[in-house]
Amino acid sequence: xxxxxxxxxxxxxxxxxxxxxxxxxxxxxxxxxxxxxxxxxxxxxxxxxxxxxxxxxxxxxxxxxxxxxxxxxxxxxxxxxxxxxxxxxxxxxxxxxxxxxxxxxxxxxxxxxxxxxxxxxxxxxxxxxxxxxxxxxxxxxxxxxxxxxxxxxxxxxxxxxxxxxxxxxxxxxxxxxxxxxxxxxxxxxxxxxxxxxxxxxxxxxxxxxxxxxxxxxxxxxxxxxxxxxxxxxxxxxxxxxxxxxxxxxxxxxxxxxxxxxxxxxxxxxxxxxxxxxxxxxxxxxxxx
Numbered sequence: 001x002x003x004x005x006x007x008x009x010x011x012x013x014x015x016x017x018x019x020x021x022x023x024x025x026x027x028x029x030x031x032x033x034x035x036x037x038x039x040x041x042x043x044x045x046x047x048x049x050x051x052x053x054x055x056x057x058x059x060x061x062x063x064x065x066x067x068x069x070x071x072x073x074x075x076x077x078x079x080x081x082x083x084x085x086x087x088x089x090x091x092x093x094x095x096x097x098x099x100x101x102x103x104x105x106x107x108x109x110x111x112x113x114x115x116x117x118x119x120x121x122x123x124x125x126x127x128x129x130x131x132x133x134x135x136x137x138x139x140x141x142x143x144x145x146x147x148x149x150x151x152x153x154x155x156x157x158x159x160x161x162x163x164x165x166x167x168x169x170x171x172x173x174x175x176x177x178x179x180x181x182x183x184x185x186x187x188x189x190x191x192x193x194x195x196x197x198x199x200x201x202x203x204x205x206x207x208x209x210x211x212x213x214x215x216x217x218x219x220x221x222x223x224x225x226x227x228x229x230x231x232x233x234x235x236x237x238x239x240x241x242x243x244x245x246x247x248x249x250x251x252x253x254x255x256x257x258x259x260x261x262x263x264x265x266x267x268x269x270x271x272x273x274x275x276x277x278x279x280x281x282x283x284x285x286x287x288x
Contacts, residue, residue, distance in 0.1 A: 033045035033046050033047055033087070034046065034047050035047070035048070035050060035053050037053045037054065037057050038083070039057045039060065039061055040061065041060075041061060041064050041080065041083060041084055042057060042060045042061070042064075042083055042084050042085070042086055043083050043084070043085050043086070044056060044057055044060070044085075044086045044087075044088055045085070045086070045087050045088070045113075046087075046088040046089075046090075047088070047089055047090045047094060048088050048089065048090040048091075048117075048118040049090070049118075052088075052090075052118045052120070052125075053088060055125075055126070056086070056088055056118060056126060056129060058166075059126040059129065059130065059163065060084075060086065060129065060133055062163055062166060062167065062168050063129075063130050063133045063134065063137075063158060063168060064084075064133075064137070065167070065168065066158055066161065066167070066168030066170060067134065067137045067141065067158065069168070069170060070154070070157075070158065070170060071141075071142060073170075073235075073240075073243065074243070074246070074247040074250060075247050076142050076144075076247070076250070077142065078137070078141040078142050079141070080140065080141055081140070084112075084114075084133070084136055084137070084140060084141075085112050085113045085114070086113065086114045086116070086129065086133070087113050087114065087115045087116075088116060088117070088118060088129070089115075089116070089117040089118070090117065090118060091117055091118065091120070092106070092117050092119065094117065095107075095115070095116070095117035099115060103217070104217070104220055106119075106128050106178070107128035107129065107131065107132045108132060109132045109135040109136050109139070111136075111139060111140070112140070114129065114132040114133055114135075114136050115132070116128045116129045116132055122176065123176035124174060124176040124177055127159050127160070127174070127176070127177040127178060128159075128178075130158060130159035131155045131156065131158070131159035131178075132155070133158075134154055134155040134157075134158045134159060135151060135155050138151055138154060138155075144250065145253075146250065146254065147208075147210060147253060147254040147255075148210055148227075149207050149208055149210065149226075149227050149230065149254065150231070150249065150250055150254045152223075152224065152227040152228075153227040153228060153230055153231030154231060154250075156179065156224060156227055156228035156231065157170070157171070157228065157231045157232055157235060158170070159177060159178075160173050160174055160177040160178075160179075160180050160228060161173070161174065162174040170235075171232060171235060171236045173232075173280075173284060175284055175287055178221075178224065179221055179224035179225045179228055180228070180284065182221045182222075182224070182225055183225060183280075183281055183284060184281070184285060185221070186200050186201075186222075186225060186277075186281065187200050188200055188201070188277070188278060188281065190278065192270065192271065192274045195274075199214060199219070199222075201274070202214065202219075202222065202223070202226055203270070204226075204230065204266055204269065204270045204273065205256060205266050207223075207226045207227070207230060208254065208255075208256045208259055208266075209255075209256050229273070229276070229277050229280070230273060231246075232276075232280070233272070233273045233276045233277075234246040234263070237272065237273075237276055242263050242264075242269075244262075245262035245263040246263070248262045249262060249263070
């Protein structure tokens with residue numbers, strides 16, 4: 001029998017290498033958690049420390065109560081069929097190793113699990129979990145089918161709200177959360193047309209319709225800022241002036257024509273929202 005040539009050896013080795021990589025990925029993704037923590041509404045599968053897991057469980061229940069408060073404000077009904085599931089990783093390195101090919105995401109919801117890590121280096125180590133837990137509640141608690149701008153907007157609205165005395169203060173912004181910490185990067189000129197031209201502002205018609213605009217993979221923080229500030233505006237502007245209309249959009253699908261029917265003409269609302277963003281940008285900058 002002749003000896004195999006080098007290229008033939010490589011050819012035979014490739015399937016073995018690929019299989020080994022896939023097997024390792026499967027092991028990382030499906031390995032048993034070190035801790036299983038059960039609360040009234042959640043089951044948490046964790047490789048974080050016991051203390052970190054308990055803290056995350058406590059905050060998850062705070063988010064649940066905050067979501068009930070939000071649902072009441074918007075006239076939504078919440079009813080769980082089973083406990084919500086969270087996979088908590090000990091750190092970012094483990095999270096990304098176990099969940100490859102997720103791009104820029106720091107956490108994600110894939111039914112029936114929320115996937116996130118305990119971000120111990122941050123002032124608020126829970127905000128990624130709070131964001132994904134809101135997506136989970138939208139889907140498994142309120143049974144909503146939402147357009148991206150509302151789904152992400154609600155998730156940002158809850159996850160950026162401050163926790164005070166073990167309660168979520170809806171709309172009171174925690175500056176140590178995403179995307180709030182990117183707000184100062186919005187180089188706003190004070191003129192909305194100028195800011196549209198320099199891509200500091202994306203027209204709300206694009207945000208709501210979900211079509212057109214800059215590449216979300218390059219400008220994802222900018223989109224998150226728009227989703228968050230628009231939802232915050234619709235919930236809080238002039239003591240909730242647009243809240244009832246926003247509630248209708250949540251139920252009806254959030255289309256641009258419904259927006260103009262139940263909120264107002266996009267040109268006028270855009271001007272009000274823009275001024276609202278300017279005011280909040282200055283107010284939050286003064287808190288830093």
